[in-house]
Amino acid sequence: xxxxxxxxxxxxxxxxxxxxxxxxxxxxxxxxxxxxxxxxxxxxxxxxxxxxxxxxxxxxxxxxxxxxxxxxxxxxxxxxxxxxxxxxxxxxxxxxxxxxxxxxxxxxxxxxxxxxxxxxxxxxxxxxxxxxxxxxxxxxxxxxxxxxxxxxxxxxxxxxxxxxxxxxxxxxxxxxxxxxxxxxxxxxxxxxxxxxxxxxxxxxxxxxxxxxxxxxxxxxxxxxxxxxxxxxxxxxxxxxxxxxxxxxxxxxxxxxxxxxxxxxxxxxxxxxxxxxxxxxxxxxxxxxxxxxxxxxxxxxxxxxxxxxxxxxxxxxxxxxxxxxxxxxxxxxxxxxxxxxxxxxxxxxxxxxxxxxxxxxxxxxxxxxxxxxxxxxxxxxxxxxxxxxxxxxxxxxxxxxxxxxxxxxxxxxxxxxxxx
Numbered sequence: 263x264x265x266x267x268x269x270x271x272x273x274x275x276x277x278x279x280x281x282x283x284x285x286x287x288x289x290x291x292x293x294x295x296x297x298x299x300x301x302x303x304x305x306x307x308x309x310x311x312x313x314x315x316x317x318x319x320x321x322x323x324x325x326x327x328x329x330x331x332x333x334x335x336x337x338x339x340x341x342x343x344x345x346x347x348x349x350x351x352x353x354x355x356x357x358x359x360x361x362x363x364x365x366x367x368x369x370x371x372x373x374x375x376x377x378x379x380x381x382x383x384x385x386x387x388x389x390x391x392x393x394x395x396x397x398x399x400x401x402x403x404x405x406x407x408x409x410x411x412x413x414x415x416x417x418x419x420x421x422x423x424x425x426x427x428x429x430x431x432x433x434x435x436x437x438x439x440x441x442x443x444x445x446x447x448x449x450x451x452x453x454x455x456x457x458x459x460x461x462x463x464x465x466x467x468x469x470x471x472x473x474x475x476x477x478x479x480x481x482x483x484x485x486x487x488x489x490x491x492x493x494x495x496x497x498x499x500x501x502x503x504x505x506x507x508x509x510x511x512x513x514x515x516x517x518x519x520x521x522x523x524x525x526x527x528x529x530x531x532x533x534x535x536x537x538x539x540x541x542x543x544x545x546x547x548x549x550x551x552x553x554x555x556x557x558x559x560x561x562x563x564x565x566x567x568x569x570x571x572x573x574x575x576x577x578x579x580x581x582x583x584x585x586x587x588x589x590x591x592x593x594x595x596x597x598x599x600x601x602x603x604x605x606x607x608x609x610x611x612x613x614x615x616x617x618x619x620x621x622x623x624x625x626x627x628x629x630x631x632x633x634x635x636x637x638x639x640x641x642x643x644x645x646x647x648x649x650x651x652x653x654x655x656x657x658x659x660x661x662x663x664x665x666x667x668x669x670x671x672x673x674x675x676x677x678x679x680x681x
Contacts, residue, residue, distance in 0.1 A: 282526040283658035284465040288508035292464045295449035301441040308334040318343030328363040328403035333437030338428035347420040354415045361407035361447035362439040366399035370434045373399045378421035379408045388416035407447040514650025518637035530625035533659040535600040540651035548647040551639040553631020574601040579624030587617040596679035604662035614672030
């Protein structure tokens, strides 16, 4: 059985039966999107109380909608069909984003539409700069959004003009509106997506839900766009809005993913791998770490053993074993980093090529403690060593992959990262 790695499916080369941990920012089964609350009470019911001012004929439609939740049609009765949620929904101060999925039918494709986020003053209305974003009506489902800063909490007025200039009888579809306290639109949720439900281990072996640390991180690549003309970078799961370029961005201060204490990680041999893109490097920039005083870790310059080099520090044969690569990890570029242990040798690989090895006979010793991504494990809490930069995938196998298998996985995934 294949294990999906983001938009690219790797078959036998991923040794999926031995893959005990896998998270991937671009795989919607692994990451549903950053925690968010949809402030609509009944988002997909354009006939309900949320949408209290309308022009045109609005009705439930047979199209399943962008995510299978159904949708509504708006049939123009004059030149300006629209729907407004007028001063009904309350937002707090800070960034507010209103998004909705739209689709043209027949002659409305290619026409203009507008999405609006309006503020007011007094009478409990939120204050800020009212903003309208224009868009072209698409042939297929597409998300449109508008973001603005709210300076005084209160109610907002949200509007959709679908389209903004029409003739009687023209028809458009809308679905899955979302209002959230966010600086950008996140994947749709009908109600909320919490820190404890956003992220999943999709290895299929010892799989369990993982949780985000209370101090969360920025997430990118959730909106639908095509970074280049290369097809591999254009693939996405429309149900979640992810594309190949999705990643988590850690600030190097207090942001990490706490994956919990995973029994499947009590392994004797290992491969740990990640795609990383550091913003800066210091000493002890941990990428993946299990409990120290036992366990295994990989990062940049762990224990100050080699500046700017990928390194591993793992407990085997009753002692810590340190090993570093030979090339500097570049700042601002994606790099595939891997370390393995087969009971005889530790090895380090960078972009599919072995850089160093160290002979150590024995097995790993992993004591109880949580797995952390982007920080050193301190047991149940992070132990410092915060990573500053981007991580897109983190994977652990209970065997040492061969050099060919590591190279094959690198080749299969590198297009996603512009390599």
